[in-house]
Amino acid sequence: MQNIKLHILKNSVIALAMTLFFACKNNLDDVKKMGMSANDPVGVSDSINVKYTDSGRLAANLVSPKMYDFSNRAFAYSEFPEGVILHLYDKNRAKTTIISDYAILYDNTNLIDLRGHVIAATSTNDTLFAEQLYYDQSKQWLFTNLPATYRAKGYVTSGMGFDSDRDFKKAEVLGVTGQFAVQE
Numbered sequence: 001m002q003n004i005k006l007h008i009l010k011n012s013v014i015a016l017a018m019t020l021f022f023a024c025k026n027n028l029d030d031v032k033k034m035g036m037s038a039n040d041p042v043g044v045s046d047s048i049n050v051k052y053t054d055s056g057r058l059a060a061n062l063v064s065p066k067m068y069d070f071s072n073r074a075f076a077y078s079e080f081p082e083g084v085i086l087h088l089y090d091k092n093r094a095k096t097t098i099i100s101d102y103a104i105l106y107d108n109t110n111l112i113d114l115r116g117h118v119i120a121a122t123s124t125n126d127t128l129f130a131e132q133l134y135y136d137q138s139k140q141w142l143f144t145n146l147p148a149t150y151r152a153k154g155y156v157t158s159g160m161g162f163d164s165d166r167d168f169k170k171a172e173v174l175g176v177t178g179q180f181a182v183q184e
Helices: 002-023 028-034
Strands: 043-054 057-070 077-080 084-089 095-100 102-106 111-121 127-136 141-144 148-152 155-165 172-181
Antiparallel strands (some): 043 057, 141 155
16 A cells, blocks of 8 residues: 555655646746847947958948847847948949948848938049938948938039949939039
8 A cells, every 4th residue: 555655655756747748838038038128229339440351352331339139129230320421342442431420221122222312432533422322232332212412513403313333433413403514
């Protein structure tokens, strides 16, 4: 009788332990999410200086005082609330520099949305002034559908948009609203 009670107790403990073992699941992701809101970035970085190389040659350099990483979102992005300086280099190391007050880099589309007092200047001093400018990193193309002013050798053109390669060799002001010659 004593052996039967011991055997029942032993089997009950094993059954309870097995139930607890298989009932537990890995909730590490749930535990991580408890400490942060779905609207919070997963990372905050200060003094960003990212360099992108292509075939061993410097192709781009992005500098910013602060970056918020929202890679936890379905449409991942990085936000630069204090602005950016973006240097783009061609094969001859000629530099185009773009400055903005604010920027968002969308990971899935390789698109950079530059906003607020955007200035883009090439190594030949062709300069674009706009409130918003997009840079498509894949196509190496700049564009906006907002008012823009483009200053090139001998003239200044204003319009309702801008479209160009990153070196302004194929620059076009869209919906021209004014153009005048300037002495250099």
